[in-house]
Amino acid sequence: MNKIDGNYVGLQEKLKIDCEKCSALCCVALFCSRTDGFPANKDAGIPCKHIKNDFRCDIHSKLVSKKMRGCLAYDCFGAGQKVTQLYPFGVDWKSNPNQADEIFQVFMIVFQLHQMEWYLIEALSLAVDEHLKSDIMELISQDEQMTAQRPDEILRLDVDSYRQNVNQTLKKVSEEITTSHSGCVKDFFGKDFKRANLDGRDFSMSLMIAANLEGCSLRHASFLGADMRDANIKNTDLSQCAFLTQMQINSAKGNGNTKLPQNLLLPDSWKELGA
Numbered sequence: 170m171n172k173i174d175g176n177y178v179g180l181q182e183k184l185k186i187d188c189e190k191c192s193a194l195c196c197v198a199l200f201c202s203r204t205d206g207f208p209a210n211k212d213a214g215i216p217c218k219h220i221k222n223d224f225r226c227d228i229h230s231k232l233v234s235k236k237m238r239g240c241l242a243y244d245c246f247g248a249g250q251k252v253t254q255l256y257p258f259g260v261d262w263k264s265n266p267n268q269a270d271e272i273f274q275v276f277m278i279v280f281q282l283h284q285m286e287w288y289l290i291e292a293l294s295l296a297v298d299e300h301l302k303s304d305i306m307e308l309i310s311q312d313e314q315m316t317a318q319r320p321d322e323i324l325r326l327d328v329d330s331y332r333q334n335v336n337q338t339l340k341k342v343s344e345e346i347t348t349s350h351s352g353c354v355k356d357f358f359g360k361d362f363k364r365a366n367l368d369g370r371d372f373s374m375s376l377m378i379a380a381n382l383e384g385c386s387l388r389h390a391s392f393l394g395a396d397m398r399d400a401n402i403k404n405t406d407l408s409q410c411a412f413l414t415q416m417q418i419n420s421a422k423g424n425g426n427t428k429l430p431q432n433l434l435l436p437d438s439w440k441e442l443g444a
């Protein structure tokens with residue numbers, strides 16, 4: 170795969186979560202359900218009962234033992250700390266309940282923009298065609314400009330139009346790097362791929378829930394938007410896969426022998442797990 174310019178590596182670093190600099194936005198703004206691995210069912214906008222006064226989680230060290238898979242898997246692409254810091258110090262959903270809904274809406278928009286930027290930066294490292302690269306750089310620049318705006322301006326953005334352009338561009342990159350394109354959602358729920366050679370396969374938007382990918386060869390396979398919950402990626406080399414996100418990895422089942430692309434982290438709870 171191509172190397173990307175250091176500036177873009179820096180941009181991608183900004184899209185990593187920093188919960189210490191956030192006011193627990195995901196733990197309030199999002200709908201949560203017990204079946205998805207959260208402590209309780211709750212509506213969007215209602216704070217989780219485990220948020221402490223300093224916005225930390227009072228069961229953080231027990232999330233693994235309590236099997237809170239939803240909490241462990243969630244990744245906001247850095248939207249939480251970004252939005253927390255868009256507001257003056259001391260202005261947050263708890264101290265300013267009248268502004269809470271606005272803060273949550275801005276968070277949801279910035280989350281989408283950061284997610285698209287994450288994909289675009291990866292696309293830039295993969296694209297071969299120079300025109301396509303230039304389109305990607307333009308879209309990244311637009312994304313940066315949008316998220317640099319004030320909260321009231323962010324609320325007025327036309328994110329849908331931007332998303333259409335991003336999707337078209339990502340599709341072109343995915344087609345450039347993979348060798349099989351079906352163009353429709355594929356259902357591989359629970360499928361056992363049995364150490365298959367899946368090099369160049371396009372799993373974009375596929376349902377990979379509980380699929381067994383252990384030991385498969387996955388060079389240049391694309392997982393753009395695939396649902397990876399409980400997919401078995403133990404002892405599997407995903408280092409050359411395209412469009413994987415931290416949330417997909419966190420929701421899958423790996424171990425200390427799972428190899429990931431450079432921009433993703435092995436979940437702590439996997440590190441002691443061997444074959």
Ligand code: SF4
Pocket residue numbers: 186187188189191192193194195196243244245246247248249250
């Ligand atoms: S919104 Fe993001 S940064 Fe904030 S607590 Fe959640 S994951 Fe962490």
Ligand code: SF4
Pocket residue numbers: 195196207208217218219220225226227228229237240
């Ligand atoms: S348990 Fe902790 S991490 Fe999970 S939603 Fe509640 S506060 Fe957030």
